[in-house]
Amino acid sequence: MGQLSLKSVIKTFGDIQVVKSVSLDVTEGEFIVFVGPSGCGKSTLLRMIAGLEHTTAGDIVIDGKRVNDLPPVKRGIAMVFQSYALYPHMSVYENIAFPLRVEGASEAVIREKVNAAAAILHLETRLQQRPGQLSGGQRQRVAIGRAIVRAPEIFLFDEPLSNLDAALRADMRIELTRLHKQLGATMIYVTHDQIEAMTMADRIVVLNAGYIAQVGAPLDLYYKPQNVFVAGFIGNPRMNFLPARCISASATEVELEIQGQRITLPVVGRAGLEGSELLLGIRPEHISLGAGEFTMKVTPTVIEQLGQQTIGYATIPGGEESFLFVLPGTRAIEDDEEIVISFSARECHLFDANGDAFERLEDIAGLAKASQVSV
Numbered sequence: 001m002g003q004l005s006l007k008s009v010i011k012t013f014g015d016i017q018v019v020k021s022v023s024l025d026v027t028e029g030e031f032i033v034f035v036g037p038s039g040c041g042k043s044t045l046l047r048m049i050a051g052l053e054h055t056t057a058g059d060i061v062i063d064g065k066r067v068n069d070l071p072p073v074k075r076g077i078a079m080v081f082q083s084y085a086l087y088p089h090m091s092v093y094e095n096i097a098f099p100l101r102v103e104g105a106s107e108a109v110i111r112e113k114v115n116a117a118a119a120i121l122h123l124e125t126r127l128q129q130r131p132g133q134l135s136g137g138q139r140q141r142v143a144i145g146r147a148i149v150r151a152p153e154i155f156l157f158d159e160p161l162s163n164l165d166a167a168l169r170a171d172m173r174i175e176l177t178r179l180h181k182q183l184g185a186t187m188i189y190v191t192h193d194q195i196e197a198m199t200m201a202d203r204i205v206v207l208n209a210g211y212i213a214q215v216g217a218p219l220d221l222y223y224k225p226q227n228v229f230v231a232g233f234i235g236n237p238r239m240n241f242l243p244a245r246c247i248s249a250s251a252t253e254v255e256l257e258i259q260g261q262r263i264t265l266p267v268v269g270r271a272g273l274e275g276s277e278l279l280l281g282i283r284p285e286h287i288s289l290g291a292g293e294f295t296m297k298v299t300p301t302v303i304e305q306l307g308q309q310t311i312g313y314a315t316i317p318g319g320e321e322s323f324l325f326v327l328p329g330t331r332a333i334e335d336d337e338e339i340v341i342s343f344s345a346r347e348c349h350l351f352d353a354n355g356d357a358f359e360r361l362e363d364i365a366g367l368a369k370a371s372q373v374s375v
Contacts, residue, residue, distance in 0.1 A: 001063045001076075002028045002153040002186030004049065009058035011044055018044050020210035021058070026188065031180050034190045035197040036207035036233070042190045043158055045207070049188065050079050050156050063153060078147035079156040082163060084139045086131040092118075093127040096145040117145040120182060121175075137168045144179070157189040161196065173199055194234060198222070206230050228355035231281050237311060237324045239349070240287075242280045249273040252361060254350060256280060259316075263294045265345050267358040281349035284311070287325040289333070292342025298323060299338045305329065 004026040011019035019041045026032050034042040047053040049060060051072035059066050067075045086095050093114055100110045118124050121141040131139050140160055147155060157176075161169045177200050180187050191197055197204045198218045206213045206221065206229075214221060214230045225231035231239045244256040249269030256263050258280060265280070298314035301322075308329050313322040325341055333339055350358040 003063050004154060004186065004188070005059075005061040006045075006049075007059040007061065009045070009048065009060060010056045011041070011048055011053060012056045018210055019048070022210075022212055023058075024205060024212065024215065026186060029184050029186055031177075031187045031189065031200060031202045032205060033197040033201035033203075034188065034205050034207060035192065035194055036213075038192060039209075040207040041210040042192075042207050046079075046156055046158055046188060046190045049154075050077055051075050052079075076153035077156055078150045078152035078154075079158065080140075080143050080147050080160045082159045084131070084143045084163075086139060086142055088131050091128050091130055092123060092134070092142050095131065095142050096123075096149055099146060099150050113149040113151075114145075117148040120148065120179065121145050135168070136164050137172055140164065140172060141175070144176075148183070153186065155185055155187045157187065159191055160189075161191075162193075169193075169196075176200060194236060198234075204234075206233060208233075224357075224360070225281075225349065226357050228279065228281075228351050228357075231349055231351070231357070235283055237284045237326065239281045239283050240323050240325075241351075242282070242316075244278045244280045244350075246273045246276050246278055254278075254358065256350075258294075259296070261294065263345050263348075265348050265350050265358075266361040267350050268361065269358075270352075277353060279351040279355075281351060282343050282347065284324040284326040286347040287327075287341050287343045289327055289331055289339065289341055291340055293344050295340060295342045297338055297340055298325075300333060300335050303333060303335045 006022055006024045009019060009022045010017065022045060034045060036042050044053060048055050051067070051070060055068050060068055062076060087098070096114045096117055097110045100113060118127055121144060123138070123141055123145060126134060126138060131142065134142070161172050164172060173196055189200065201218055203215060204218055204221055205215050208229050214226045221230055221234045225234060228241070232241070242258050244258045247255040247257055247262065251269060252266065253264050254267050254269045254273065256265065256278065296316070298316060300312035300314045302313040304311040306329065310327045310329050310331060310333065312325050312327065312333060316323045327333070346362055352358070
């Protein structure tokens with residue numbers, strides 16, 4: 001088991017509505033990640049599922065049972081917090097065993113479950129140590145072990161890796177992914193880090209201002225964003241947006257004017273689009289050095305050389321923010337020197353005045369795979 005349904009869930013604090021009619025179905029064994037900027041409602045939504053926050057309206061259903069009025073201990077969930085919340089005077093063994101002792105489990109059952117959890121988390125040699133003798137990653141594993149021994153239907157993770165350094169976060173992402181495969185349990189994970197979301201999730205739920213902006217597999221969100229918010233949030237570096245004016249539109253293409261140049265995108269046009277102001281999106285990694293289908297001259301003001309790749313930041317006419325491009329790390333460019341860059345219409349996205357995406361006629365993911373094969 002481990003099925004979860006959110007049905008028009010709402011949460012308000014006084015006059016402020018933080019979660020706004022969210023509906024979502026999570027199937028058994030899925031790894032779901034809630035992601036979004038600070039204040040979007042992702043942690044509040046997780047706490048409502050856990051029973052730590054009252055649900056103002058709507059229903060939370062776990063394995064076919066409405067749990068709105070049930071306390072956390074009776075919901076069949078276990079939660080791992082950002083803070084490890086370990087007892088410093090207890091050994092690792094006793095920290096993991098604590099929820100079983102509260103339930104009144106026998107010593108034999110406790111020993112069996114603690115040892116099994118320790119084996120899964122590679123903590124067998126640490127059971128007699130105290131939290132102060134462990135690294136941050138090991139302490140987080142102890143907190144996860146405390147959740148595992150409860151054998152919950154659903155695991156809830158509230159930004160569990162945010163207190164770790166970059167190297168440990170990468171290691172723990174791998175460990176959590178392996179843990180999910182090993183246990184086959186339903187897991188719901190909250191993070192503001194899109195790298196965690198993209199690398200760990202079966203499906204990502206992108207939240208914005210209390211609403212669900214889009215739900216989908218990581219690469220679906222990357223290649224097929226449904227709106228400007230998702231397009232700009234998913235992807236690192238972020239997507240570039242260029243103001244454009246529609247010249248003409250048909251069922252198979254839309255012709256645009258951008259900075260005095262024209263480009264035709266393979267998207268489904270709409271009636272009455274001519275003359276309207278639109279937004280073209282292009283990811284920095286889809287930009288090339290040199291002339292191409294759509295060519296621009298830019299002067300990078302900041303260059304980040306990361307070895308494998310080089311990221312440039314340039315200001316363009318009419319652009320409110322920096323225009324970003326990603327080039328191979330072997331390509332030498334200098335800041336404050338004008339360069340020529342270009343991109344293909346096939347890799348562009350188009351959005352209307354409301355921020356909604358136009359339907360594409362080509363699969364960018366397929367194009368990327370074909371490009372990798374041809375190389």
